[in-house]
Amino acid sequence: MLKVENLSKQFTLHQQGGVQIPVIPRLSFSVTSGEAVAITGPSGRGKSSLLKLLFGSYIATSGSIKILHEAEWLELTNISPRHMMDVRNKTIGYVTQFLRVIPRVSTLTIVSEPLIYRGVEVSAALLRAQNLLDQLNIPQKLWHLSPMTFSGGEQQRVNIARGFAAHHPLLLLDEPTASLDDENRNRVMELIREAQKNGSAILAVFHNEDERHLVCERDIAL
Ligand SMILES: Nc1ncnc2c1ncn2[C@@H]1O[C@H](COP(=O)(O)OP(=O)(O)OP(=O)(O)O)[C@@H](O)[C@H]1O
Ligand SMILES: [Mg+2]
Structure with a gap:
């Protein structure tokens, strides 16, 4: 699904005297479908970079990132x-740690959008969004509101619902459970396993070692 070769990244801070920060040094790895890697x-x-x-x-x-997109290898x-x-x-699919939202857009719209982009009918997309929000314990009274004022954990769950709404052959998860309680954490773990069963390759950063071992078969150490 993904082949990374000799990938490197260095940041240059032009407004701070051109200071250079090397972060990724010539990294190579690959990930196949249905595999979960930490x-x-x-x-x-x-890791986030x-x-x-x-x-x-x-x-x-420098370096190369190749991904299988619609049965064709693309250089990203x-x-x-x-x-x-x-x-x-x-x-x-990419679940960031923090939700970035556009003001006044409802939670249901945010979660169903990825399906609507794929051409899924609005009613079916909304149904899937409702199911996910329900699974992730977001109270129904919040569904029609913008998540701007939601708690940190609620925002994270909206972000997860959006990330898992449509099937993605590759899922990037950046500390998806960091601010969640045990029950919601378990729900997220179930969603990850379900995506994996459906063939998604998963590349994830986990704060917690036990969770990492529950989901991931191997590590890429930076
Ligand atoms: N846009 C950027 N411009 C300049 N430096 C950056 C930028 N993004 C990240 N960095 C730097 O790259 C380094 C790695 O940051 P990154 O967020 O990838 O770390 P991380 O491994 O995810 O850390 P954490 O576990 O704390 O989330 C840091 O020193 C950070 O300051
Ligand atoms: Mg990070």
Whole structure:
């Protein structure tokens, strides 16, 4: 599903004297469908940056990222922004730690959107969104509100519901359970296992070692 070769990333802080921060040093690995792999390493080592490189939010300094998109291998490091959007809509799902929301857009809309982009009928997309919000214990009275004012854990669960709404052949998860209580954490673990059963390859950062061992078969240590 994913082949990474000699990937490196270095940040240059142009407004702070051109200071250079190397984060990823020539990293190579691959992930197959249905496999769950953990990215490990101490805080600040570059775990989130790696996920952002794979999602096309950061540009690699050197190296190659190949992904299987609609049965074709694509090189992501030199793809056009438009083509990258298509890869994001159909192939790569990404659950960030924090939800970034547009004011006044309802929770149901945020969660059902990825399905509507895929051409799923609005009523079916809303039904799937409702099921996910229900599974993740978001009270019904909140569904029609913007998640802007929700608690940290509620926002994280809305983010997870959105990330899992549509099937993605590759799922990038950045500390998806970090601010959740035990029950909701278990619900998220179930969603991850379900996605894996449906063939998704999973690349995840877990704060908690037990959770990491529950889901992931091997580690990529940074
Ligand atoms: N956009 C950026 N510009 C400059 N430096 C950045 C940028 N993004 C990340 N960094 C730097 O890269 C390093 C790695 O950050 P990153 O967020 O990837 O770490 P992490 O392993 O996810 O850490 P944590 O476990 O704390 O989440 C940090 O030193 C950070 O300051
Ligand atoms: Mg991080």
